[in-house]
Amino acid sequence: MxxxxxxxxxxxxxxxxxxxxxxxxxxxxxxxxxxxxxxxxxxxxxxxxxxxxxxxxxxxxxxxxxxxxxxxxxxxxxxxxxxxxxxxxxxxxxxxxxxxxxxxxxxxxxxxxxxxxxxxxxxxxxxxxFHPKEYEAQNIVFQLAQEKNVNIDKFTISHLLKIHNGDVALASNEIDKFRVYDKAITTKDVDNLVYGLASINLDDFIKKLLDKKDFRDDLLNILEHGEDEIRIISAITAYLTQLYMFNIYIRINGAPNALEILGYPAPSFIVEQKASAAIKIKPQTYSKLHELLLNSELQMKSSNVDKSAILLSSLIRLQKLL
Incomplete structure (x- = not known):
């Protein structure tokens, strides 16, 4: 069962x-x-x-x-x-x-x-x-936070999970760090406490990547602070998957609904940003982007390969597909 x-x-x-x-x-x-x-x-x-x-x-x-x-x-x-x-x-x-x-x-x-x-x-x-779906992972971490009297909402938990590429175990371990704070935990708190440096933010990096801006300095900064190449690829894949969900929903219903798409209510400005980014990419392009990222991740998991070189090459190719 x-x-x-x-x-x-x-x-x-x-x-x-x-x-x-x-x-x-x-x-x-x-x-x-x-x-x-x-x-x-x-x-x-x-x-x-x-x-x-x-x-x-x-x-x-x-x-x-x-x-x-x-x-x-x-x-x-x-x-x-x-x-x-x-x-x-x-x-x-x-x-x-x-x-x-x-x-x-x-x-x-x-x-x-x-x-x-x-x-x-x-x-x-x-x-x-199976690995928990996004809304299941959020509920698990949220329940744990309540048990440990940590004041954190599901939007912030979603941000925490993204940092850990959806890994519920890692996200749950972070909850203990927040127990000493007698206040509501924000996404900024998560960035400061989990990353150690608020300047490292994969979401911002991915937005710059999808806007076809020069990302190489940011990528170098992220890698120098200990991020893993495979995790970066996985984070981009997850981000694009979410945009694709927005794209499909908007094409069918005409307007986005965060609760139905993400499983939780998100701030209106976040919904607007996601919707705007989602409709810029054609459905067939999403398929090509996912294929590129998944193949790149598979290459990285092979032995004796230069993961950084594969990552850089893949991201350059990704921008060309946009």
């Missing part, structure tokens, strides 16, 4: 006591593992990566709980637990509903577990977690 269906089971209190989590988002795997095992008065046995030992894991779920407490087993690993061993551990949970077992698989072989028949003989719930 997927996250939405699993969330409904949690809300309806119809979840099992054994789980197999896998997928693209390590952050969500960690978040749901913690959520389901953060229980007081329990005996928790956790294995990380190569620590897993079947005999001791089996013994933990087989033994009677001490003083009426519950036994919880957590296995976190990029390596697959042998199917026979996994089935035995899941069966032990079926026999004792007081126990909880979470197998958090961080590997890339999703086909093994992305199958309803994989655990048909047990009550285990296998859940695949």
């Amino acid at each position: 997927y996250k939405n269906e699993f969330d409904k089971h949690i809300q309806n209190k119809s979840i099992s006591n054994s789980f197999v989590f896998f997928g693209e988002s390590s952050f969500l795997i960690d978040m749901y593992t913690k959520m389901l095992t953060n229980i007081e008065n329990t005996n928790i046995l956790s294995y990380y990566h190569d620590e897993y030992d079947f005999n001791s894991a089996k013994a933990h779920l087989s033994q009677g709980s001490l003083f009426g407490d519950r036994n919880i087993l957590i296995i976190k690993s990029e390596k697959k637990v042998p199917k026979k061993e996994l089935d035995i551990l899941l069966e032990l949970c079926d026999k004792n509903p007081d126990n909880i077992f979470v197998y958090a698989y961080y590997g890339s072989d999703h086909k093994t577990y992305n199958n309803k028949k994989a655990f048909a003989k047990t009550k285990a719930m296998n859940v695949r977690f």
